[in-house]
Amino acid sequence: MNTTQQHLTTRGQIIALRQEGLTVRAIADRLAVSTSTVKRWIRRYAETVAIRNNPFSNTVAVREALHLDVCAQTVRSRLHEASIQHRVLAIKERLTEQHRTGRLQFAQQYVGEDLEFWSRVVFTDEKTFASTNHSKIHLWRPNRTR
Incomplete structure (x- = not known):
């Protein structure tokens, strides 16, 4: 040793x-x-x-x-x-294809909403809250x- x-x-x-x-x-x-x-x-x-x-x-x-x-x-x-x-x-991790697809589906579902609605939308992987x-x-x- x-x-x-x-x-x-x-x-x-x-x-x-x-x-x-x-x-x-x-x-x-x-x-x-x-x-x-x-x-x-x-x-x-x-x-x-x-x-x-x-x-x-x-x-x-x-x-x-x-x-x-x-x-x-x-x-x-x-x-x-x-x-x-x-x-x-x-x-934070980069957006995956699954994230992009989910966001697109959400946007298509609420395409007729006004700017006030969209100003309150935050995707959880987009922002860090503390x-x-x-x-x-x-x-x-x-x-x-x-």
Whole structure:
């Protein structure tokens, strides 16, 4: 096993032992590593889990929720190390032939209606509705996922 694989194994053991309820000191003694190493990997794991549980959160909110004594850039760096990237939600899908056909049928059905009727028509795939924030939606997610 090379050094990188040993480090990954140790990190996994730290998290597993912590989830079993062991203290930081007990984990450090069992794995023959420093307590600061154990604390570091527990904190980094907590940051990653927090973003995965709430991908629409930002790094400042994660830092505050976990009571971390680090800057938001550090949280961002740890997320990037875990292959979790900041993204803006994907652009809406393009109209399909089914959409076009449905719209045409609707228009033909109501061809005699006046402008007031048509001013109230909105196709649900044409407009995004929001009751609060009208800006782009940001989120965190692993690479190559939707």
